[in-house]
Each structure stands twice: as C-alpha cells, then as structure tokens.
Amino acid sequence: xxxxxxxxxxxxxxxxxxxxxxxxxxxxxxxxxxxxxxxxxxxxxxxxxxxxxxxxxxxxxxxxxxxxxxxxxxxxxxxxxxxxxxxxxxxxxxxxxxxxxxxxxxxxxxxxxxxxxxxxxxxxxxxxxxxxxxxxxxxxxxxxxxxxxxxxxxxxxxxxxxxxxxxxxxxxxxxxxxxxxxxxxxxxxxxxxxxxxxxxxxxxxxxxxxxxxxxxxxxxxxxxxxxxxxxxxxxxxxxxxxxxxxxxxxxxxxxxxxxxxxxxxxxxxxxxxxxxxxxxxxxxxxxxxxxxxxxxxxxxxxxxxxxxxxxxxxxxxxxxxxxxxxxxxxxxxxxxxxxxxxxxxxxxxxxxxxxxxxxxxxxxxxxxxxxxxxxxxxxxxxxxxxxxxxxxxxxxxxxxxxxxxxxxxxxxxxxxxxxxxxxxxxxxxxxxxxxxxxxxx
Numbered sequence: 001x002x003x004x005x006x007x008x009x010x011x012x013x014x015x016x017x018x019x020x021x022x023x024x025x026x027x028x029x030x031x032x033x034x035x036x037x038x039x040x041x042x043x044x045x046x047x048x049x050x051x052x053x054x055x056x057x058x059x060x061x062x063x064x065x066x067x068x069x070x071x072x073x074x075x076x077x078x079x080x081x082x083x084x085x086x087x088x089x090x091x092x093x094x095x096x097x098x099x100x101x102x103x104x105x106x107x108x109x110x111x112x113x114x115x116x117x118x119x120x121x122x123x124x125x126x127x128x129x130x131x132x133x134x135x136x137x138x139x140x141x142x143x144x145x146x147x148x149x150x151x152x153x154x155x156x157x158x159x160x161x162x163x164x165x166x167x168x169x170x171x172x173x174x175x176x177x178x179x180x181x182x183x184x185x186x187x188x189x190x191x192x193x194x195x196x197x198x199x200x201x202x203x204x205x206x207x208x209x210x211x212x213x214x215x216x217x218x219x220x221x222x223x224x225x226x227x228x229x230x231x232x233x234x235x236x237x238x239x240x241x242x243x244x245x246x247x248x249x250x251x252x253x254x255x256x257x258x259x260x261x262x263x264x265x266x267x268x269x270x271x272x273x274x275x276x277x278x279x280x281x282x283x284x285x286x287x288x289x290x291x292x293x294x295x296x297x298x299x300x301x302x303x304x305x306x307x308x309x310x311x312x313x314x315x316x317x318x319x320x321x322x323x324x325x326x327x328x329x330x331x332x333x334x335x336x337x338x339x340x341x342x343x344x345x346x347x348x349x350x351x352x353x354x355x356x357x358x359x360x361x362x363x364x365x366x367x368x369x370x371x372x373x374x375x376x377x378x379x380x381x382x383x384x385x386x387x388x389x390x391x392x393x394x395x396x397x398x399x400x401x402x403x404x405x406x407x408x409x410x411x412x413x414x415x416x417x418x419x420x421x422x423x424x425x426x427x428x429x430x431x432x433x434x435x436x437x438x439x440x441x
Contacts, residue, residue: 003058019248059135060087063175063292067099074098078131084171089164096157096166096274100173106148106192113169121168129220130203132301139169144205145193145214148180162253187309189214197309198230210243210276210307217305221296229292229306229333233263233283237311240290243282246272247303256307259304262291268344274306281342281353283311293426307386324438326351339365345376346434355425355433364424372440376412379404382432385428389426391433394418415440 056423064083066074071094073086114121114133117435123131123142153173157166178192187197189204189213203219218227225237233240240263259270261279264287268279292303326341338356346352355362357428369375379391381404390401393413402411404425415421421440425433 005039028335045206059076063102065381067101070098070156071096072155072157074100076166080172081174083170085169085173086159087166087168090157090159090166091163092159092161093160093417097154098170099152099154101150101152102175103150104148105151105175106179107143107145108151108153108174109141109143109176110173111139111141111169111171113167115167117161118161118164119166119168120156120160122156122158122338124154125182127154132220137204141206143176143213144203145176145178145189146204147193153437161228185237185311189216189307196232196313198228198232201227202229208245208305210245210305210372212307215305215307217304218294218296220301221299223296223298226295227295228294231290231292231309231311233287233290234311235285236313237283237287237313238314238316239280239282240310241278241312242292242309243276243278243304243307244270245274245276245305246270246273247274249325252348254405257292257295257297257302259306262293262389265338265356267343267357276305282340284340315431322370322440324353324367325349326353326436340365345380345432345434347380349436352434353438355427356428357432359427360429361427362424363427364422366420366422367438368420370419373415373417374412375440376414378408378410378436380408380432380434380436382434384404387420389428391423391425391435393421393423395422408436 020123036406063081071088073088075086076082076083083100086098090096108125112121121131121133122129125144125146130144157168159166176192176336180194180195181192183191183194184196185193199216199322201218201414202216204214204216206213207215207217208282209215216229221227233238244259246257246259261268261270263281264284266281267279270279291305294302296302326346339353339357341351341353342348343352344354375393379402381389389404391404391411392399392401394400394416395418398416398418400413404414427433
C-alpha cells in the first residue's frame, strides 16, 4: 500500500507540473527550432490541418491564451510578455496556423517579414481577413487599433512551391497600449479607436497614413460590397477637412472601385490618386452629417485610406478689399443660395466657388460690390458632350453674358450701377460651373 501511495503521489505531482506548464503537443520537429532569444518555446505539432494540439491552453502569459499551434510553435519572452512564431519544416500545401486570444484587447501589433515566392501569408481577426501579403515584402510593423473587447488573432502560412522552413517571420506579438477614445471632431486616429465616429467594419491601422502612424481603410471587401464613414457635423462647424488616398485595386478593365462624399444635396466623386489629397469644403448651417462611401467592384483589399478628419469654425465675415478669392478661412456673408466653396478645382490658390451639382435650371447668387464700377472673375465649366451655357450678369431685363469653356477664362465687365450684382447661369444636374478670384474695383 505504501508503494502504491508513493506512486499515486508521483502521478499527482507530474499532473500538476504538466498543468502548470500548459498543454504541449507532439514536438517531433522541435530539433529544427532554436531559442536564440532565451525565451520559452511552446511547440506546435505535425498534426493534419484543422486539428489543434494546444487548444485553449494558457501558456507563458496570463493575458494571452494560445488557441491553436499547427506546424508552428510559439516562443514566449517573459521579459516583454510578447510572443514570436517559430516555424517548422513544411511540405507543399502544408498549412501552419497559430492563434492567440484575449478577453480584453484594444489593438495589436507584430513585426513581420514576408517573401511570397514559396508561401502565402494571411492574418485574421476573429476569423475575418485583416492582412494578406500579395507580393514580396521586406516587412515591417503591422499595428491596428480595435474597439476594446474579446478577440482571436490568427496567422496562417500556406506552403506553395517548395518544401522546407518558410522565409516568413512573425515576431514581437503584443497588445497596443491604447484605449477607446473620443476625438471630439479632430480625428487623427493616433490615440485609439474613435468612439465618436461611425466607422463600423472599417480598420484602423498603419498600412498607410497621411501623417502620424495610423489611418482608416475599409479592409477586405467582396465584389460590389460597400462601406461608409458617417461624420456628425457640429452645429457650430463652418468647414470640413480630411485627407484621402485612393487607387483602384480592381484588376478588371470595366469594374472600377469608386469613392465619394455626400453632404446634404451636394456630392463629390473622389478621383484616384497616388498621393495623399486634401478634401475641404465650407459647410452650411443646415449640414448635419457628412457621408464618405467606398464601393469595391471585385473581391480584394481596398486601396482607399482616410486620415485627419477635422471640422473647423470660422466666423462669417464680409469682404472689405473687393476680392473674393475663396481661400483658407474664408466664410463670406455676401454669397448665399445653393453655391458652395470647396477645393476640388480652382483657378489659383486652393478653393473656388461651385454651382449646385444636382440642380437643373437657373441658379445664381447676389453679391455686394459696394461702389465699384468694374468687376472681373475667372470661370470654368465641366459639361461633357453638351453646349456650355453662358454666365449672365445683371437683371432679366438688362444683363451681360460670358461664354464658358472647359478651361479657366477671365471675364471683365462694368457693373452699370447694379447693386447688389446678380450672377447666374443655367445649371445642368451632374455637371460643374465654377467661379474664382472675383474682384470689384
């Protein structure tokens, strides 16, 4: 009985030791691994894909839980609390899967190096594709903020061409030390996930940025899928600024991605660009929300990024020098009606005055030119395939007219004592009329 009791005690002690170390799977390939950093190696196994040898095991760090390790091992560094992936020999079409979970996370980061001549690299958050390298890359840091909550992070490497250890590396897996935050209409995306911006389903990461480290992007979308950003505009805001970068990533000739901004009855189609571009417009008092919409025409990652969304306040003021150039900080009281100011096109500077976009019929405005007897302005019409309507100055009974073209042209005319001066044109829905550098003397 004494021998049986001693044997049972040994078995119990061994069981406690195994539990304290976590559940460890078959380490048949562990001779191929090295622990150069001195951290603890948590081995995976060589079991078939879809079978986990370490499901739900809490190993190394109490803040992370290893959910899966197939044909890959986790290396834990106690000094930093971070994990790295140690890959094993793989044969063609083998799949290595590594998953970590946490009940409380507000973002993540990891360092990676990828060259895809022989392998496919994919990264998932809660089973949703977040990162895929589709070309050979020197790698870098992948960092994203998330709404604080419970998440599972999964790395998946597929052997494509040759047997052996993958050239891909994934190191220093850690949580981003940021929390959800309210930006109060100054969205720089550096301090964490914005609680006061409606960006459901978007990603906040460092794939690209205008400045700082992070921007938002729609991520992976299916064909014809769309995503929106809704910006609630404060009652006191008179101006909206943001920066965007947009390149069509659809491979098809006839399936082009699209992006546009809608505020009230005004809409802007955002053109593709290779550099970050500023969008800016003067807001009306009745504007309550700005909607940015992106549409993906074919499956794939989007190439549409938004950064530094800001609303500003300028006090309305009349011009006193007889020049309406519509530049930075300009919020005129003289120009009323449906015309608005933005930076989509200009004669000079950054801004110009634009006629209503979705209006068909006569559209115009009145402007106080004081005692001036001469006025000039530059104007441009973007009408594809139809005649360019004239711009008329004056009253129905007594007016002058200027021809408009697809390039900026100047027009000078006498005021003939008219005060205020009335300027109008025949608007056609979907086409642009612009005026810039209006001067009275």
